Amino acid sequence: MTALSRRQFVAGTAALAAAPFTARAQAWPNKPIRFVVPFAPGGSSEIIARSAAGELTKSLGQNVFVDNKPGASGNIAMQEVARADDQHTLILGHIGTLAVNPYMYAKLPYDANKDFKPISLLAKVPSLYVVHPNVPAKDLKEFLALVKAKPAQMNYGSAGNGSAGHLAMEYLKMASGIFITHIPYRGTGPQLTDLLAGRLEAASVGASAILPHIKAGKLRCIATGSTQRLPQLPDVPTVAEQGFPGFEMTQWYGMLAPSSMAQAHIDKLAAETSKGMKNASAMERLTHDAAEAVGSSPAQFAQFIAAEQKRWKAVVDRAKIRAE
Incomplete structure (x- = not known):
């Protein structure tokens, strides 16, 4: 074997030996993924997040775990994730965090449009208007x-300023001309505790x-x-049926990543998330909870966010919803 042949042989062998390690280094995800939920456990957000996390865990081969980080209408978690570069x-x-907070707060610690990359709209959940059984309505x-x-x-309670429940009741107040005092909580779970105990008269919850x-x-759904x-509540009329044509209030939840995440990872997540949310088992599980599974593309989700921002900016301005 000539000197040149030996050098080529050694170089080729080294490349083959390094290939598996290079592939492993480039493989993604290569550790568990943290899926942050900016609200306390016990609400629709956790149900949707755990469903999506479960589907991704199966398809990605890495654990996707839900991490609840409530506080400041979701701003604490949004700020933390905006800066994450792992x-x-x-x-x-x-x-709330994407379509309302940008207009409810004079200054936010994050930019809803610049600090995040949309991945997929996961699901929509209809809002229900409920009262404690002691309320004679x-x-x-x-x-x-x-x-x-x-x-x-x-009084009515909500999961916090800018939460879906807050918006739903303020939307109803605007449509009907009523006045009822808002009591914000740190999440749906704490709010439900007081509602079930009769310390609140009403609420709107996913x-x-x-x-x-x-x-x-x-609780009584009015x-x-x-x-x-809803098929689950066939005897309960919609708000629109009860004198307010065109009224609609639906919560929605989607997956986003920090803007620093590589586009290749975004594309992979989007494909797997869309497929997972349209999986028969996921759709059946969410339908059981009166949620509508979606699983959109990043572009579709971005367009949806833009439309919702336009819609809720008008509501926030008209209802004068401000951070307390």
Whole structure:
């Protein structure tokens, strides 16, 4: 073997030996992925996030775990994830953090459009309007009449300023002309504790989180924010049916990554997430909780966010919703 041949042989052998290690170094994900939920456990956000995380865990070959980090209407978690550059951190986007907070706060510690890359719209959840059984109102009409008869004497709770429940009730207040005091909590779980105990008269909560309490008779649903009646609650009319044509209030949740995440990882996540959310088992699981699985592309999700920002900016300005 000539000297040149020996050099070529050694170089080729070294390349072959290094190939598996290079492939492993470039493989992604190469460690567990943290999926941050900017709200306390116990609400629709956790149900959607865990469903998506479960599907991704199966398809990516790495554990995708949910990390609840509530506080400041989701701003604490959004700020933390915006700065994450480990390529293994995601966040659950929401109507509040993406479409309301930018207009509710004079200054945010994150830019909803520049600091994140949309991956996929995961699911939509209809908002339900409920009251404690002690409230003598069987439907929306009776509830509105009761509130008008007791101005400033009744309270409603939400998962926090800018949460979907806050928006849903303010939207109803705008449409009906009622006044009812807002009591913000640090998440749906703490809010439900007081609502179930009768310390709150009313609330609007995502169907996924509250259906079991309605079916158990612990809360009374007086209206749904959906465009049509829900199969799970066929006897409960929509808000639109009860005197407010065109009224619709639906929560939504999507997956985003920090803007620093490599586009190749975004593309992989988008493909697997879309496939996972359209999986029969995921769709069946979410339908059981009255949620609609979506699984959109990044471009579709970006367009959806832009449309929602335009819609809710007008609501926030008109209702004068501001951070407290």
